[in-house]
Structures are given as C-alpha cells and as structure tokens.
Amino acid sequence: MTQTLDGATAIVTGASSGIGEATAHRLANRGASVALAARRTDRLEAVADALREEVAVDALVETTVERFGSLDILVNNAGLGRGSDVAEMTTEEYRTMMGTNVDGVFFATRAALPHLRESEGNLVYVGSFAGQYPRPFNPVYAATKWWLRGFALSVEASVGPDGVAVTVVNLYRRDKLEFF
Numbered sequence: 001m002t003q004t005l006d007g008a009t010a011i012v013t014g015a016s017s018g019i020g021e022a023t024a025h026r027l028a029n030r031g032a033s034v035a036l037a038a039r040r041t042d043r044l045e046a047v048a049d050a051l052r053e054e055v056a057v058d059a060l061v062e063t064t065v066e067r068f069g070s071l072d073i074l075v076n077n078a079g080l081g082r083g084s085d086v087a088e089m090t091t092e093e094y095r096t097m098m099g100t101n102v103d104g105v106f107f108a109t110r111a112a113l114p115h116l117r118e119s120e121g122n123l124v125y126v127g128s129f130a131g132q133y134p135r136p137f138n139p140v141y142a143a144t145k146w147w148l149r150g151f152a153l154s155v156e157a158s159v160g161p162d163g164v165a166v167t168v169v170n171l172y173r174r175d176k177l178e179f180f
C-alpha cells in the first residue's frame, strides 16, 4: 500500500519542469502540501494549477467511492472553449482549454479506472463535432476534442477486455441533444 503524506509539508526546488515537477506531483498525490520554487513563474503557476486540479479530481473519485461503496459510471463532460483564432489566442486561453478538456479528462479517467475495472463499469466522454471533422473555428478547442476521442478509443482498446465499456458522444449542438 502507498504511504500517505497527509498533513506533511514539502518544498520542491526546480519544480517548474522535469524531475522536480514530477516529484511535486507524487508528493501532492500522497497528500502533502507542496511549496514550489523555480525561476520561471509562469511555468510554476501552470504546475501549481495542474497539481490543484489533479488532487481535486482524485479526491472527488475517492470520496465518491467511500460514500457509495463503488463507482459504475464516469461521465467526462467538463469542457470549454476560449477565444478562437490561433494568432490572437492568449496563453491563458490556451492553457484553460488544455487544462480542462485534456488534463482534466486524463486525471478523472486515471483516478476512476481501478474502480471501473472492479465494477466492470462505463466511461462516457462528451466530445464534439469539432473533434471528428476539421473546421476553422477555434482549432485549439477542436484539437482538445480530437485528443479526447483518440484517448477514449485507445483507453477502450486497453481496458475493454477487462469489461470496462467506453462511449464517446460527439455533440453537435447542445440544444439538439435529447435525453431518453
């Protein structure tokens, strides 16, 4: 069993990339509060944001399983678009889309998979028409949904034989969606 670091506080120098970044993730995953140090503050902010998201998603899955005893379905729906033209796009808009539509989907899937294997459960991914067909509007948003579709289909190839079902919904327009 992995040792918990709940209540521990750590400092990682050189945490903006490479081994320091990976170490910070490991420490945070095990419950430590981590202070990050390096010169590139924009990179440090990005690492800190990713750590916060990852820890929050892990806690969501673990709390759900503790509360209800198991997990049968994960719907990966959280997603957003920011900006449009690549030439005009800010770094913040880019990172917000990548953080939510790509990193968030990976973190949630990783945290849920052991439980879904156990329950032979379902993974649902909300993709987009933009993730199936090229279009001029917001190429970064479109690319996150191509990533999602490629990830989902490959996860299916990997864990389908273990009994986990994977569904991708390539949504065209929200107002055209019907629930039965």
Ligand SMILES: NC(=O)c1ccc[n+]([C@@H]2O[C@H](COP(=O)([O-])OP(=O)(O)OC[C@H]3O[C@@H](n4cnc5c(N)ncnc54)[C@H](OP(=O)(O)O)[C@@H]3O)[C@@H](O)[C@H]2O)c1
Residues within 6 Å of the ligand: 077, 078, 079, 080, 081, 099, 100, 104, 126, 127, 128, 129, 170, 171, 172, 173, 174, 175
């Ligand atoms: N609307 C469409 O026509 C359309 C078309 C194609 C695909 N899609 C896809 O369908 C999905 C849902 O879209 P929607 O139109 O229903 O969007 P929405 O109304 O903007 O809802 C997005 C949801 O995701 C949550 N969210 C955003 N960032 C998050 C984060 N970092 N962590 C956790 N939750 C986050 C938002 O809640 P908070 O802001 O409260 O966190 C909100 O509940 C998205 O994946 C989108 O890309 C939508």
